[in-house]
Amino acid sequence: MSKNEHQPAAWQRFREHVDAHRISRGYQTAYDFQARWRFASSFSAVEATGYSPTGDTVEGYFALLKILLACTAREQLASLLGTDYKKLSIVDPGLAARTRKHLYGDGSTKFAEALRKPEMSGAYRHLVPYWKGEEDDVQKLVFTIRHGVAHGALTPSGLALKGSETNKRLLLDLADAVLADSDELFTAWVDEETDRRTGTPTP
Numbered sequence: 001m002s003k004n005e006h007q008p009a010a011w012q013r014f015r016e017h018v019d020a021h022r023i024s025r026g027y028q029t030a031y032d033f034q035a036r037w038r039f040a041s042s043f044s045a046v047e048a049t050g051y052s053p054t055g056d057t058v059e060g061y062f063a064l065l066k067i068l069l070a071c072t073a074r075e076q077l078a079s080l081l082g083t084d085y086k087k088l089s090i091v092d093p094g095l096a097a098r099t100r101k102h103l104y105g106d107g108s109t110k111f112a113e114a115l116r117k118p119e120m121s122g123a124y125r126h127l128v129p130y131w132k133g134e135e136d137d138v139q140k141l142v143f144t145i146r147h148g149v150a151h152g153a154l155t156p157s158g159l160a161l162k163g164s165e166t167n168k169r170l171l172l173d174l175a176d177a178v179l180a181d182s183d184e185l186f187t188a189w190v191d192e193e194t195d196r197r198t199g200t201p202t203p
Contacts, residue, residue: 006038006041006042007034007038008033008034008037008038008182008183008186008187009183009186009187010183010186010187010190010191011034011186013190013194014030014190014193014194017190017193017194029076029079029080030080032076032079033073033076033077033079033080033182033186036069036072036073036076037073037076037077037179037182037183037186039069039073040066040069040070040072040073040175040179041179043062043065043066043069045062046058046059046061046062046065056156056161056162056163057156057157059156059161059168060155060156060157060159060161060162060168061155061156063161063168063171063172063175064145064149064154064155064156064159064171065149066171066172066175067142067145067146067149067171067174067175067178068146068149068150069175070142070175070176070178070179070182071085071142071143071146071178073178073179073182074088074139074178074182077182077185077186080186080189081185081189085143086143088139088185089137089139089140090137090138090139090142090177090178090181091135091136091137091138092136092138092177093136095138095173095174095177096130096133096136096137096138096141097133097136098170098173099138099141099170099174100130100131100133102166102167102170103167103170104131107131109160110158110159110160111159111160111167112131114148114153114154114158114159115127115144115148115154117153119151119153120144120147120148120153120154123144123147123148124144126140126144127140127141127144138174138177139178139181141174142174142175142177142178145171145174
């Protein structure tokens, strides 16, 4: 694997900018974002002794952990941009519609039931407009899942991921959406930062 594989698109340009201007301080958050984004983007499998690598438990946890890792990169990006991650959004009507159809359905799916657990109730209420189709910000769903995974409230079995390739693929698509949007925002930040340092607008 080349050293540039699984790197944010503007990373090499950012490094060249740092080297050209001999900048040694002030960019640690950018390096922290890059490290988290790269690991999340490179994350490709979960391995556990005694478990089949293609089994539902391992594949389910792979999808859930990829979401968790993508969220850590998103949080670091928000810090780099000087904002709170909750003020960012990822509006994707197509992906939102797929999650409503396959994950939530009519509200009686195991996924929907898992989100209504007492420890998830606050997050569930936060998503009501999303499930109703009144908004398409998939980031809200992603961070709700992240919260549930981190606190043990959401698991592959609890989300009925067994045998559901569609739902596992949806979770991976959600993680990829977070990484892709974060990559775009980082590129915009690099453009602004190089313009500010050089006084030359990026083409």
